[in-house]
Amino acid sequence: MYLKNCWYVAAWDHEILVDTLLQRTIIGESLVMYRTAAGQVVAMDNRCCHRHAPLHLGRREGDCVRCMYHGLKYDATGKCVDIPGQEMIPAKLMQRVYPTVQRKRWVWIWMGKPELADESLIQDMFSLTSPEWRWIPSYLHYNCNYLNICDNLLDFSHLSYVHEKTFGGSPNIAEAKPEVKRIERGVAVSRDVKNTVPAPYHQRLGQFSGKVNRWFSYDFVVPGILRLDGGVVSVDNAEGDHTGALRFHSCQAVTPETDQSTHYFYMQAHNFRLDDATITESIHQSQRAAFLEDKTILEAQQQMINQSPDVAMLPIAADLGLSQYRRILQALIEAEAVPPSPSMALVE
Numbered sequence: 001m002y003l004k005n006c007w008y009v010a011a012w013d014h015e016i017l018v019d020t021l022l023q024r025t026i027i028g029e030s031l032v033m034y035r036t037a038a039g040q041v042v043a044m045d046n047r048c049c050h051r052h053a054p055l056h057l058g059r060r061e062g063d064c065v066r067c068m069y070h071g072l073k074y075d076a077t078g079k080c081v082d083i084p085g086q087e088m089i090p091a092k093l094m095q096r097v098y099p100t101v102q103r104k105r106w107v108w109i110w111m112g113k114p115e116l117a118d119e120s121l122i123q124d125m126f127s128l129t130s131p132e133w134r135w136i137p138s139y140l141h142y143n144c145n146y147l148n149i150c151d152n153l154l155d156f157s158h159l160s161y162v163h164e165k166t167f168g169g170s171p172n173i174a175e176a177k178p179e180v181k182r183i184e185r186g187v188a189v190s191r192d193v194k195n196t197v198p199a200p201y202h203q204r205l206g207q208f209s210g211k212v213n214r215w216f217s218y219d220f221v222v223p224g225i226l227r228l229d230g231g232v233v234s235v236d237n238a239e240g241d242h243t244g245a246l247r248f249h250s251c252q253a254v255t256p257e258t259d260q261s262t263h264y265f266y267m268q269a270h271n272f273r274l275d276d277a278t279i280t281e282s283i284h285q286s287q288r289a290a291f292l293e294d295k296t297i298l299e300a301q302q303q304m305i306n307q308s309p310d311v312a313m314l315p316i317a318a319d320l321g322l323s324q325y326r327r328i329l330q331a332l333i334e335a336e337a338v339p340p341s342p343s344m345a346l347v348e
């Protein structure tokens, strides 16, 4: 079950072009996406309503797409505008078109009822367009359920183990107690890690002479949007002072593809040495190496779950953030599954 009345990240803006048709499955629904000449993103049901051939194998004709099986042509609103050899076009020959919004490098899609699409629910991912941050757009495909990725992102204790050689470097991260707070449609998590060793890439960038303090502070809101402020600073700095720290800002979006696969859009930005592209590339490579470690453990975990899906998982204290998030998400999913009461139906 997926939450439908929410904004999912469907793509990086540069993935959707005027002259191509991008196929992408989101919450189990196959879509074809393209951009009109005016720049508007179109996300349409990929299954041609005639005989169900996929439209992404069709061709662009202006702002329309023509199915290359029997030639039906649809405009950007999904309306069929041409049937070769037939003059009368029945009004019901129509493709579903989903609301989309392009904002700060991400294309967001509303998979639920179009009349409920509320743009104020789109998170402000400010570092995606701020000149104070530099980064490289990134994407990974995971063969696991999206909730397992949400769990992973809501418990950074795994940095000490999954990312021992990339992000972690010591058990200190797992030992530091996170603070978890409820926020609107999600949770806020912060974790201060005192007097620890820098991660290898921190050491490479910061040349620290000894121990460091690290911090992670992030929001995680439905349907899987993470916005993180983090950094590392020498312990020689005043307690609680981030002066001289290496600071990072990360935007990440977990979008279910199917119940066994997930799209993962992310970037890790830095706000120091902005004129040196090799720093940006080095951070990007370090992040990617670490996320491939997540991919390995999460896909292996999914296989274990699939072997015995009915076996219960046993909780520990570190699960606080992910348990809270799952409850919030589940409550929203259940709320939208409730049919309108008979009295409401009469009013409508």
Ligand code: FES
Residues within 6 Å of the ligand: 048, 049, 050, 051, 052, 053, 067, 068, 069, 070, 071, 072
């Ligand atoms: S299946 Fe698309 S035109 Fe027939």
Ligand SMILES: [Fe+2]
Residues within 6 Å of the ligand: 152, 158, 159, 162, 163, 290, 291, 294
């Ligand atoms: Fe991780």
